[in-house]
Amino acid sequence: IRTEIGNSNRWEKLYTLSERDVAGYTPYFYNLQYWQNPNTLDSIILINTQMFHWERYATNGWDGSLERSDIIAYNLTKRKVEWKIDSICKVSNNGSQFILDGNYMYFLTDSKSIKINLLNPNEQLYFYDTFGAFGIVDREHNRMIGQSLGISSVALDEKQVYWKYEDPAFGSNGFDLFEGYVYVSDDHGALYVFNAETGKIVFKERPPGMMWNTSDFGMQGKISVDRAHRLLYCSDSWGTYCLKLPDKWE
Numbered sequence: 001i002r003t004e005i006g007n008s009n010r011w012e013k014l015y016t017l018s019e020r021d022v023a024g025y026t027p028y029f030y031n032l033q034y035w036q037n038p039n040t041l042d043s044i045i046l047i048n049t050q051m052f053h054w055e056r057y058a059t060n061g062w063d064g065s066l067e068r069s070d071i072i073a074y075n076l077t078k079r080k081v082e083w084k085i086d087s088i089c090k091v092s093n094n095g096s097q098f099i100l101d102g103n104y105m106y107f108l109t110d111s112k113s114i115k116i117n118l119l120n121p122n123e124q125l126y127f128y129d130t131f132g133a134f135g136i137v138d139r140e141h142n143r144m145i146g147q148s149l150g151i152s153s154v155a156l157d158e159k160q161v162y163w164k165y166e167d168p169a170f171g172s173n174g175f176d177l178f179e180g181y182v183y184v185s186d187d188h189g190a191l192y193v194f195n196a197e198t199g200k201i202v203f204k205e206r207p208p209g210m211m212w213n214t215s216d217f218g219m220q221g222k223i224s225v226d227r228a229h230r231l232l233y234c235s236d237s238w239g240t241y242c243l244k245l246p247d248k249w250e
Contacts, residue, residue, distance in 0.1 A: 015074050015081075017049065025051035025068060033098040033105070035118060042077040044118075046105065050092050067091055071107065073121070083121050088114065099144065101137045101156065106144065115156075135175035135184070138196055145182055145196065147172045153199060163199030174222030176232075181249060183223045185234055191223070193249060202249040 001011045017027045031048040050069045057066050069092040075082040089109035099106040105116045117123035135146040138153070143162060145153045150167040154160065176183045181202070182194040193203035224233045225245070232243040 014045070014076065014079075015047075015072075017072075022049075022051060022070070024055055025053050027051050030092070031097055033100060035100055035103075035105070037119070038103065039119070040077075042075050042082075044082060045074045045076050046098060046118075047072040047074060048092050048098070048107070064090070069109070071116070071121075073118070085116075085121055085124075088124070099135075099137060101139065135172065136177045136182070138177055140180075141197065143196075145175060145177070151182070151184065151194065151199070153196070165194065165199055165201070176223045176225045178225040178227060178245075183225060183232060185223055191234055191243075195250070200250075 001013050003009075003011045017029075019026055021027075027049045028051065029047055029049055031046075033046040035044045035046055036042070037044055048069065048071055051067065053066045056063075067090045068087045069089050071085040071088055073082040073084065074080075088107065089111075091110040093108040093110060103118045105118055107114045107116055112126060115125040117125075135144070135151070137144050137156070141162075142156050143153050144156055145151065147170065148164065150165040150170045151172070152164045153162040155162070170186050172184050172186060174185065177196060180196050182192075182196050184192050184194070186192065191203070191205050192201060194200065195202055225231070226233065230245040232245055234241055234243075
C-alpha cells in the first residue's frame with residue numbers, strides 16, 4: 001500500500017499476494033526497493049517475499065521444503081508483475097536491504113550474496129559467501145563494503161577481499177560513505193570511521209548518552225552524513241548527536 005506523505009488517511013492498495021498464489025505458502029513482504037528501468041522509464045518496486053508453509057509443517061513436521069524466498073519486480077507504472085524469481089533461496093536476510101548499483105541488485109541469502117541483472121533477471125551471479133549484512137557500494141573503487149564478522153571490503157566483480165576488520169561481536173546498524181571514509185555504528189554503542197581504501201580505523205567513540213555516562217543500548221539506526229554542511233548525524237536510544245566532520249581524518 002502507499003499514501004501521500006502527510007495524508008495517511010488515504011491508502012492505495014498496489015499489490016497483494018495470497019497463499020493461493022504461492023502453492024500454500026504464507027507470504028511475508030520484506031525489503032522493498034525502488035528502481036527505474038532505463039529502457040522503458042517504468043517505475044519498478046522490488047520486493048522480497050520470505051514464506052513458510054504452515055499447513056505442511058503441521059502435517060509432516062520440519063523438512064527442507066517448508067521455506068522459500070522469492071523476488072518480485074512489480075511494475076508500478078503498468079500495474080502488473082514485471083518478473084519474479086521463485087525460490088531464489090530458502091531463507092533470505094530480512095535485516096539487510098537490497099543494494100542497487102545501476103541496473104544490478106545485490107541480494108543477501110542466509111549463506112551468500114547474489115548479484116542480479118535487473119534487465120535480465122535470469123542472470124544471477126554468485127557474489128560473496130560470508131556477508132552478514134550489506135552496507136554500501138564504493139563505486140569509485142569498484143567495491144562493496146558490508147558486515148562480515150566485522151567489516152569487509154570486497155570487489156564488485158570478483159571475490160577478492162581488499163581489507164577486513166574482524167570482530168565477531170561487531171553488528172552494524174548502517175553505513176555511509178563520504179570523501180573516502182566509511183561511517184558506521186555498532187550494536188555496542190561505538191561510532192567508527194574507517195579509511196575506505198585501507199580499512200584503518202581513524203576514529204572510534206561511544207556516544208556521551210543523555211541519561212547516563214554512557215548509553216547501555218548502543219547506537220541505533222543508520223549513520224547519515226550531511227554532505228553540504230559536513231555534519232554527521234547518529235542516534236542512540238536516548239538522543240541524536242551531530243558531529244562536525246574534520247577537513248582531514250589523517
